[in-house]
Amino acid sequence: MSNILRKSIEVGGRTLTLETGRMAKQAGGAVFATYGDTMVLACATMSAEPRQGIDFFPLQVEYEEKMYSVGKIPGGFIKREGRPSEKAILSSRIIDRPLRPLFPKGFRNDVQVITTVMSVDQDNPPDMTAMIGASAAVTISNIPFNGPIAGVTIGLIDGEYIINPTVEQEELSEMHLSVAGTADAVMMVEAGANEISEEVILEGIMFAHEEIKKIVAMINDFRTEALEMGLAKEKFPFVKPEPDPELDAAVRAEAGDAFREAMKKCSAERIDKNTRESMFAEINNSVQEKLAEQFPEQEAEIGEILYTIEKETMRSLIAKDKIRIDGRTTTEIRPITCEVGILARTHGSSLFTRGQTQILNALTMGMISQEQILDGIAPETSKRYMHQYNFPPYSVGETRPVRSPGRREIGHGALAERALLPVIPDEETFPYALRLVSEAIESNGSTSMGSVCASTLSLMDAGVPITAPVAGCAMGLIKDGDDITILTDIQGMEDFLGDMDFKVAGTEKGVTAIQMDIKIPGIDREILTRALAQAREGRMFIMGKMLECIKEPREHLSPYAPRIITMQINPDKIRDVIGSGGKIIKKIIEATGAEIDIEDDGRIFISSVDGTKGEKAQQIIETIVAEPVVGQIYKGTVVKIMEFGAFVEIIPGVFGSPGKDGMVHISQLSNKRVNKVEDVCSEGDMMYVKCIAVDPATGKVKLSRREAFEDLGLEL
Numbered sequence: 057m058s059n060i061l062r063k064s065i066e067v068g069g070r071t072l073t074l075e076t077g078r079m080a081k082q083a084g085g086a087v088f089a090t091y092g093d094t095m096v097l098a099c100a101t102m103s104a105e106p107r108q109g110i111d112f113f114p115l116q117v118e119y120e121e122k123m124y125s126v127g128k129i130p131g132g133f134i135k136r137e138g139r140p141s142e143k144a145i146l147s148s149r150i151i152d153r154p155l156r157p158l159f160p161k162g163f164r165n166d167v168q169v170i171t172t173v174m175s176v177d178q179d180n181p182p183d184m185t186a187m188i189g190a191s192a193a194v195t196i197s198n199i200p201f202n203g204p205i206a207g208v209t210i211g212l213i214d215g216e217y218i219i220n221p222t223v224e225q226e227e228l229s230e231m232h233l234s235v236a237g238t239a240d241a242v243m244m245v246e247a248g249a250n251e252i253s254e255e256v257i258l259e260g261i262m263f264a265h266e267e268i269k270k271i272v273a274m275i276n277d278f279r280t281e282a283l284e285m286g287l288a289k290e291k292f293p294f295v296k297p298e299p300d301p302e303l304d305a306a307v308r309a310e311a312g313d314a315f316r317e318a319m320k321k322c323s324a325e326r327i328d329k330n331t332r333e334s335m336f337a338e339i340n341n342s343v344q345e346k347l348a349e350q351f352p353e354q355e356a357e358i359g360e361i362l363y364t365i366e367k368e369t370m371r372s373l374i375a376k377d378k379i380r381i382d383g384r385t386t387t388e389i390r391p392i393t394c395e396v397g398i399l400a401r402t403h404g405s406s407l408f409t410r411g412q413t414q415i416l417n418a419l420t421m422g423m424i425s426q427e428q429i430l431d432g433i434a435p436e437t438s439k440r441y442m443h444q445y446n447f448p449p450y451s452v453g454e455t456r457p458v459r460s461p462g463r464r465e466i467g468h469g470a471l472a473e474r475a476l477l478p479v480i481p482d483e484e485t486f487p488y489a490l491r492l493v494s495e496a497i498e499s500n501g502s503t504s505m506g507s508v509c510a511s512t513l514s515l516m517d518a519g520v521p522i523t524a525p526v527a528g529c530a531m532g533l534i535k536d537g538d539d540i541t542i543l544t545d546i547q548g549m550e551d552f553l554g555d556m557d558f559k560v561a562g563t564e565k566g567v568t569a570i571q572m573d574i575k576i577p578g579i580d581r582e583i584l585t586r587a588l589a590q591a592r593e594g595r596m597f598i599m600g601k602m603l604e605c606i607k608e609p610r611e612h613l614s615p616y617a618p619r620i621i622t623m624q625i626n627p628d629k630i631r632d633v634i635g636s637g638g639k640i641i642k643k644i645i646e647a648t649g650a651e652i653d654i655e656d657d658g659r660i661f662i663s664s665v666d667g668t669k670g671e672k673a674q675q676i677i678e679t680i681v682a683e684p685v686v687g688q689i690y691k692g693t694v695v696k697i698m699e700f701g702a703f704v705e706i707i708p709g710v711f712g713s714p715g716k717d718g719m720v721h722i723s724q725l726s727n728k729r730v731n732k733v734e735d736v737c738s739e740g741d742m743m744y745v746k747c748i749a750v751d752p753a754t755g756k757v758k759l760s761r762r763e764a765f766e767d768l769g770l771e772l
Contacts, residue, residue, distance in 0.1 A: 061282050065274045067091070067208065067267065068219035070180060074192050074278050077287045084289070085197025089189030091220075093177035095125075098189030099170050102199045102292070106164035111360065113159055114166045117152040119144050119186055125176045126433045141432040145466050147183040150207075151190050153573050154236035154243035158202040162296035167199055178435050179222035181209055187236060192275045196288035202577060204279075205243060206271035207236035210260045212252070217263045223435055233257070233570075235264035239272045242584070243574050248474040251524070251566035254588040262581055299361050303351055307361040310343045315369040323373075323383040329412050329500045329548070330453065332381065336366065367553045374543070374550075375536035381549055382411075387590060389529070389545040389597055394509075394605035396517035403617040404518025408510035410598075411547065412500035417510035418493050419518045421617050423663045425653040426489040440489045441480050443473035445507055451499040452548075468504040469494070472528075475508045475561035475569035476515070479522040486521060487622050487661060501547035502530035504571075508561045509602055518617065519610040526568055527602060528561035529594035531587050535576060542587050544594040560591035564599065618651075618663040621670045627658040629681040632713055640680070643711035648673040680713045684747045684757045689764045692717070694741045697733050701725070704745050704759055718757030720745055725761050726772045736761075744768060 060077040073090040080086035083099035107114055121144045123130045123137060130137055140148070151171065159167070171186035187207040195204040211221030211229035221229055231249035235242060242265055247257065282288035318339060322332045340362050347358055373379040378386060390411030399405035404419035427440040445468040449456045461469075472494060480490065492514060494507035505528030512525045532546035533556035543550055551557050555576045561569040613619070625633070633654065634641045645652060650664040650673040660677060664670040684690075690706035697703075701721040709715035720743075725736045737743055746764035750757050765772050 059285060059287065061278070061285055061287055063274060063278045063281065065271060067271065070220070072185070072188065072271070074189070074275070076192075076196060076278075076282055077285070083193070083197075084199060085193040085195070087189045087192040087196065089185050089192070091177075091185040092180035093175055094173075094180040094182050094185050095175035096182055096186045096189045097172045097174060098186060098193040099172075100190065100193040100197045100199060101168050102197065103166035107166055108164075109356070110164060111356075111363075113156070113163055115152065115156055115159065116166070116168045117148050117155065117190070118168070118170045119148040119151060119183070120170065120172045121433045122173055123433065125173050125182075126178075128433070131431045141430070142466055142470065143430070143432050143434050145463050146470055147186065149463055149467050150183055150234060150236075150244070150246055151187045154187075154205045154207065155190065155194065155203070157243065157575050158205065158238070158577065160200050160202070160294055160296060163200060163294055165199075165292075167194075169194065173433060176433050179224075181220055182433070184209055184220065184234070188271060188275070192278060195275055195279050196282045198289035198292045200291050200294040203238060204272050204275040205236050205238055206268045206275065207234060207244070208264050208267050208271075209234050210264045212249075212256065212260065217260055219264075219267055231257070231260065233260045233264065235261055235268065237265055237268050238577065239269050241574075241577060241579055242572075243577075245570050245572035247567070247570035248477065249562075249567050249569070250478045251563050251568060253566045254592060257567050257570065258581070258584055258588060261584060299357060303347075303354065303357060304361055306347055306350065307343060307358055308365065310346050311339065311362060311365050314339045314342075315366050316373070319369060319373055319381055320379065322381055323379050326383040332549075370549065370553050371534050371536060374534045374541050375539050378541065380543070382547065384545075386541060387544045387593065389594055390547070392598060392601040394513055394602050396513050396606050401616050403614045404514040404516075404520070406510045406513035406517055408506050408513060408602075409498075410502075410506055410509075410545070412498055413503055413506050413547075414496075414498035415503060415506040415510040416495045416497050417507065417514045418495075419511075419514040419520070420491045420493075421488040421518065421520075421613075422491070423618070423620065423651055423653050424483065424487055424489055424661055440483065441473070441477060442490065443469050443476065443492045443494070443507070443511060445469035445472065445494045445496065445504070447496045447499070447503065451496050451503075468507065471504050471559065471561075471569060471571050472507040472511055475528060476511055476522075476526050478568045479524050479526055479563065481521050481523070487620050488520075488618075490515075490520065499548070501551055502528075502545070502559065504528070505530050505559055505561060508569075509598060513602060513606060516606045516609045519613045521609050524563040524565065525599060525602060526561055526563055527595045527599035528559060528569075529591050529598060531558040531560065531591050531594075532556055533558070533579070533583065533587070535579075535583075540583060540586075542583070542590055544590055556587075558587050558591065560588065560595060562592075562595060564596065616665060618665055619667040619670055621662040621674050623660045623662070623674060623677065625658045625660060625677070625681045627656065630654055630656075630658065632680055633660070633677055635712060640711050640713050644673055644676050647711075648676070652677075676710050679707065679710050682707050682716070684716060684718060684750055686747050686750060689744060689746045689767060690759075692743055692745055692759075694737050694739050694743055697737070697739055699733070702733050702737055702743075704743055706745060706747070706757070706759070716757070718745070718747065718759040720759045720761050724748075724759065724763070727762050727766075728772070744770070 062075045064073040075088040084101040191204040210233040211218035234246040236244040395407040496503040508528035532543035532554045534541045558572045653661040692704040692706040705717040707716040744764040745759040
C-alpha cells in the first residue's frame with residue numbers, strides 16, 4: 057500500500073486530487089479522482105489486438121451513477137441501478153467527445169473507459185471530475201493518446217466568471233458553460249445560457265481554457281511520477297498502417313479526377329444528396345470492378361483509399377476553391393420553409409424544412425403532475441419542460457431496427473431542450489407541463505438545430521407565451537494548414553468529412569445554447585470568434601424566415617388543450633377537499649369531468665378541455681374550503697331550533713363534506729321582542745343572516761337576522 061501516488065491541485069478554490077496504485081490495478085490505467093467529497097473511479101483498458109474488419113475506432117465511454125453515492129436506494133422493484141439516466145448518458149457524451157479525436161487515426165483496438173461515480177458532493181460536479189479522471193487514466197495507461205485533456209464548468213454571476221459553481225451559485229448564474237481541451241486548444245464546448253452575448257460566451261471559454269491548462273500540466277506531471285514509481289505503462293507503439301503503395305497508386309489512377317468532376321457538377325447544378333450519393337457509388341463500383349482481378353480480396357482496402365480520395369477532394373474544393381458540394385457560398389443557408397398547425401389534434405405543431413433536413417414537431421400540454429420525475433444522483437428531482445428527439449431510419453433512406461433512443465438521440469433532445477429553456481414561461485405564469493417531440497423525418501445535416509426552430513414554431517402555434525423566439529444554426533470548419541474556412545449551415549457530408557460541428561442557438565438578444573465538437577487537435581480564439589459571429593448572422597436569417605410564418609404566440613390555446621385553473625387554499629383544508637379515503641375529491645372529479653391535482657402547500661390545479669367543467673370544480677372546492685366572513689350576508693338554511701336561538705347553515709356541505717353553520721341568538725332574530733324561536737322560523741326555512749363574529753379560538757360563528765334585514769332594507 058506504500059506504492060501509491062497522489063497529486064493535488066486547487067481548482068475553483070477546492071482541492072482536486074488524483075490517485076493511482078491503490079484501486080483496480082489490473083485495469084490498463086486506474087485513477088481515483090477526488091474533488092471535495094465527490095469521488096470517481098476512472099479506469100481505461102485496451103484490447104490486446106485490433107478488431108478486424110471495421111473502419112472505425114471502437115471507443116466505449118461509460119459514466120456510471122451509483123445511487124449509494126448520494127445515500128439513495130434505487131427506485132423500482134429490483135432495487136439496483138438499471139438503465140442509465142439521461143443525465144448519465146449526457147455525461148458519458150461530454151467525456152467521450154473531447155477524448156475521441158485525440159486517439160491516433162487508424163487505431164482499431166477496443167478501448168473502454170469506465171467512470172464510476174462513488175460519492176457525490178453536489179457542490180463539486182461529478183461529470184467534470186469524471187472527465188479529468190478518465191483523461192488521467194488513459195494518460196497513465198498503455199493506450200496511445202495525444203492528450204491529456206481536462207474540463208471545467210463556468211458560471212456567470214454579476215459579470216464575474218465562476219469556476220465549477222456550487223449549487224447555490226448555479227441558481228444565480230446566467231450561464232452553465234462546460235469546456236474541455238488540451239494545453240493548446242479547446243476541444244469541446246457545451247453551454248446553456250440566459251440570452252448571453254457571443255462576446256461574454258467567448259471570454260468564458262477562454263477563461264475556462266486557462267484553468268484547463270493548469271490541470272493538464274498536473275496530469276502530465278502525474279504520469280511522469282507514476283512512470284518513475286512503476287504505476288504507469290509505456291505507450292503502445294502504434295503506427296498507422298499505410299496503404300500498399302502499388303494499390304494506392306492503382307486506385308488513384310483509376311479514380312483520377314472522377315470525384316472532383318462529380319463534386320463540381322453537384323455544386324454547379326445543386327444536385328441533391330440522394331443523386332450525389334448515387335454518383336459517388338458509381339465511381340466506387342467502377343473502380344472496384346476494374347481492380348478486382350489485379351487486387352483480389354482487397355475490396356475493403358480499395359474502399360478505404362476511395363474514401364480518402366473523396367475526403368481529400370471535398371476538403372480541397374472548399375479550402376482552396378471555396379466550392380461547396382451543393383453550390384452554396386460559405387455563409388449561405390439552404391432554402392427554408394416553415395409551417396404551423398400541421399397536426400389537427402395536437403396542442404401545437406410545426407414542420408420546419410431546411411434543404412433536405414426536415415423536422416416535424418408536436419407539443420403536448422398537461423398538468424404539472426405530469427412532469428418528468430428524475431431518479432438520479434443530481435439534486436433535481438423533476439422537470440416540467442421536456443424535449444425529446446427521434447431519428448427514424450427512413451430519414452436517411454436506410455433500414456435498420458427501430459429501438460429505444462440512443463445516446464445521439466438523447467443528446468440532440470437535451471440540446472434543443474437547453475436552447476429553449478430560458479424562454480419557457482415559469483410555472484406561475486403558465487402552470488403547464490410541456491412535452492415537445494421532434495421527429496427528424498428527413499436528415500442532411502443539423503437536425504438538432506432544426507429541432508430548436510421547429511420547437512419554437514410549435515410553442516407559438518400552441519399559444520405558449522414564450523419570452524422570445526429561438527433559432528439555431530450549425531457551423532462547420534475545414535482547416536487546411538493555415539487556410540481556414542468556416543461554413544454556415546453544414547450538411548451531412550461537410551459534418552462527416554469536416555473538422556468541426558459547432559451548433560449555436562439563441563434569441564435576437566443572445567445565446568441560449570452551444571454545442572461544439574472538434575475532430576482535430578483543437579481550435580483557438582480566432583476561429584471561435586469568427587464562428588460565433590458567422591453563426592449569429594445565420595441564426596438571425598433563419599429566425600426571420602420563422603417569423604414570416606408566425607410572428608408571436610397565438611392569443612388562445614388549441615381547443616384540444618387543457619384549460620388549467622390554479623387556486624390556493626389553506627393547507628389545513630386539504631383534508632376537507634380530499635375527504636376520507638379520497639371520497640370527496642373522487643366525487644368532484646366524477647361530477648365535473650375535470651382533473652384535479654393538489655400540492656402539499658395548498659396549491660390546486662384544475663384541468664379540463666372544457667373550461668366550464670374546470671370552473672364548476674373550482675366553485676365546488678371554493679365552497680368546501682370557504683370560511684365565514686364577518687360582515688357578509690348569507691342566505692342560509694335553518695338546521696336546528698334551540699330555546700336560545702336557531703342554528704343556520706350558511707355554507708352547505710358538498711359531497712359529504714361538512715357544511716358550516718352559525719347560531720342566531722334569539723335576540724338577533726328581530727328588532728322586536730321574540731318570545732319563542734319558533735315564532736320566527738322553523739327547521740328547513742331559508743333565512744338571510746349576517747355574520748357578526750367568529751370566535752378565533754373555537755371557530756364558532758355568531759349570526760344576526762336583524763342586522764341582515766337592516767342592511768338589505770327589508771322589513772322584519
